[in-house]
Amino acid sequence: MHNLAERLMDELNCNYIFTIPVLGGIGISESVVVTWIIMAFILLASIFLTHNLKVHNISKKQAFAEFLVNWLESLVGDMAGEKGKKYSLYLGTVLVYIAIANVIGIFGFKAPTKDLNVPAALAIMSIALVEGASIYEHGVKKWLHKFTEPIAIVTPINILEVFTRPLSLCMRLFGNVLGAFVIMELLKIVVPIGIPAVFCLYFDLFDGILQAYVFVFLTSLYIKEALE
Amino acid sequence: MNTLIAIGAGIAVFTGLGAGLGIGIATGKATEAVARQPEAEGKISKLLILGCALAEATAIYGFVIAILIIIMLNG
Amino acid sequence: MLKLDWNLLFTIINILLLLILVKVFLVKPIKNIIAQRQAEADEEKKKNAEEKAELDELKKDYDEKLKEIETLKYEKLQEVRLASEKEYNDIIDDANKKAKRITEDAETMAKVERERMLDKAQKEITGMIIDAASKVVASSSESDQNQDSRLYDRFIEKAGDEK
Numbered sequence: 069m070h071n072l073a074e075r076l077m078d079e080l081n082c083n084y085i086f087t088i089p090v091l092g093g094i095g096i097s098e099s100v101v102v103t104w105i106i107m108a109f110i111l112l113a114s115i116f117l118t119h120n121l122k123v124h125n126i127s128k129k130q131a132f133a134e135f136l137v138n139w140l141e142s143l144v145g146d147m148a149g150e151k152g153k154k155y156s157l158y159l160g161t162v163l164v165y166i167a168i169a170n171v172i173g174i175f176g177f178k179a180p181t182k183d184l185n186v187p188a189a190l191a192i193m194s195i196a197l198v199e200g201a202s203i204y205e206h207g208v209k210k211w212l213h214k215f216t217e218p219i220a221i222v223t224p225i226n227i228l229e230v231f232t233r234p235l236s237l238c239m240r241l242f243g244n245v246l247g248a249f250v251i252m253e254l255l256k257i258v259v260p261i262g263i264p265a266v267f268c269l270y271f272d273l274f275d276g277i278l279q280a281y282v283f284v285f286l287t288s289l290y291i292k293e294a295l296e
Numbered sequence: 297m298n299t300l301i302a303i304g305a306g307i308a309v310f311t312g313l314g315a316g317l318g319i320g321i322a323t324g325k326a327t328e329a330v331a332r333q334p335e336a337e338g339k340i341s342k343l344l345i346l347g348c349a350l351a352e353a354t355a356i357y358g359f360v361i362a363i364l365i366i367i368m369l370n371g
Numbered sequence: 372m373l374k375l376d377w378n379l380l381f382t383i384i385n386i387l388l389l390l391i392l393v394k395v396f397l398v399k400p401i402k403n404i405i406a407q408r409q410a411e412a413d414e415e416k417k418k419n420a421e422e423k424a425e426l427d428e429l430k431k432d433y434d435e436k437l438k439e440i441e442t443l444k445y446e447k448l449q450e451v452r453l454a455s456e457k458e459y460n461d462i463i464d465d466a467n468k469k470a471k472r473i474t475e476d477a478e479t480m481a482k483v484e485r486e487r488m489l490d491k492a493q494k495e496i497t498g499m500i501i502d503a504a505s506k507v508v509a510s511s512s513e514s515d516q517n518q519d520s521r522l523y524d525r526f527i528e529k530a531g532d533e534k
Contacts, residue, residue, distance in 0.1 A: 077367075097378045103385045110389065114397035121404045123411060130404075137401045161393045165386065180382075185375060189382035236353070243356030246363065282349040 075253075099183035106168050106180070140164070148288035151205070151295040155288075158197060162190065163284040170245060170276025174268065179245055179276075187242040191234035194287040199230065202294035237286060244279045248272065301369045308365060311358025318351035489531070497527050 084095030117133035126134075144159035145152070166181065173179040180186045203211045215226045248271035255264045326344040330337050500523055 094377045096381070097376075100378050100381045100385065103382060107385060107389050107392065111392050111396060114393065118397060118400040121400055123404060123407050133397070134401055134405065137398060157394060157398060158390060161390050162386070164393075165389060183378070185378040186382050188375060189379045189386065192379075193383060193386060239357060239360055240353045243360040244352070247356055247359050250363075278345065278349050282346065285346065 097183060097185065098178050099180035099186050102172065102177050102180045103169070103186070105177065106165060106172065109168070110164065144284060144288060147285055147292075149292040149295065152201070152288060152291045155197065155201060155291055159284050159288055162194075162287070163280055166190070166241070166280035166283055167277045170280060171272055173249065173276075174272050179249070181241055181245045182249055184238075184242055187238040187245075188234075190241070190283070191238035194237060194283075194290070195230065195234040198233075198287070198290040198294050201291055205295050233290060237283060241279055241283055244275060248275055297369075301366060304369075305362040305365045308358050308362040311361075312355040315351050315353075315355035318354075319348050322347045322351060493527060493531055497524065500527070 084097055087095050117129060117136075120127075121130055140160040140163065141156050144163060145156045148155055148159060169180045169186070173182075199211070202214065206214070216223050217226075252264065252268060252271055255267055322344060326340050329340050333340075501520060504520075504523060
């Protein structure tokens with residue numbers, strides 16, 4: 069039993085792959101390396117899909133690429149509303165990144181979202197984008213004034229919301245992936261063959277993509293609210 | 297000490313109760329809505345999945361707290 | 372797993388880099404190609420519209436010409452009709468005049484004839500009356516005879532005038 073707990077802990081921990089020898093050694097963790105792999109994959113896929121583009125007589129590959137871009141744009145654009153359309157690049161990219169990061173566990177990598185740094189970074193970026201969009205849209209004065217709406221007494225709650233929102237975004241993503249991972253590990257120990265494949269379909273594929281969608285959906289909801 | 301940690305983690309996981317109730321109610325309402333308006337099934341199921349994912353979050357928070365209790369107090 | 376460190380910053384940089392990569396290598400080329408296709412479609416549309424305008428112009432021209440021809444035809448027809456009407460009227464007039472002259476001639480002749488007949492009758496009646504009167508008056512004075520004859524003449528004249 070103790071053995072199992074140790075193995076679980078070992079699986080959960082994100083180790084440093086290597087250390088940059090400045091400032092007393094900055095460890096580069098596994099999640100960052102896997103993120104590089106995901107970036108390389110997306111880059112290669114993009115280059116492959118956009119290779120040899122034509123205006124007429126398009127190939128199946130190009131049709132797929134065009135469909136993908138348009139579909140993603142309309143999906144996140146609809147969520148963010150009319151004014152939030154210009155943020156669809158960020159939302160779409162994050163959606164694809166989180167989706168790949170969540171399901172990459174299937175291929176033997178350690179999912180980056182399992183490291184608290186990655187969901188925290190995503191949540192911080194999202195809240196920065198939301199507040200930035202609000203300032204860009206309304207100006208600093210109106211942005212500050214928005215904290216006192218609808219009445220002045222809710223100002224502390226509104227300010228608190230700036231911190232709880234990214235915390236909730238981060239924890240939702242992190243907890244889901246971690247929970248799914250723990251359950252999968254336990255299942256693999258109890259029943260090594262057969263059953264884990266079915267649950268893997270739900271926890272890794274379905275839940276992973278769903279959480280990516282939820283993350284982007286909530287971010288776009290915040291953006292929509294901020295732009296009102 | 298270990299027993300207390302285990303009890304604390306178990307209590308934290310009780311948050312799953314709320315999530316289960318919430319998802320149950322949401323699914324029931326969704327079923328009613330589909331029965332009333334079968335043509336809106338696509339929209340309703342999309343909303344249901346989203347709602348479930350959001351309701352699940354409370355259970356996830358409980359789970360994270362449980363893990364935190366175990367790791368922080370054990371380590 | 373549960374600690375925040377430099378990797379958070381690295382992740383942010385990574386994702387920003389990913390955004391740029393996606394924009395440059397995926398979104399931009401695809402948007403470009405779609406914009407190109409859109410431009411081409413627009414051009415085609417414009418060309419089609421131009422062609423249509425040309426065709427419309429041609430049709431308008433044709434219509435105008437057709438209208439002109441129609442007007443010309445109408446005018447010519449009108450002219451011909453007017454001419455024929457005039458001719459017809461002339462003929463009718465001619466005939467009318469002729470008929471009138473004939474009628475007038477006949478009337479004059481009839482009048483002359485009647486006057487002559489009347490004159491003759493008057494003379495005869497006058498003679499008869501004078502005969503009768505002279506026979507009646509023969510017994511009376513011979514001197515009054517001339518005076519009476521004149522009296523009768525006047526009477527008859529008046530009667531003839533009244534007729």
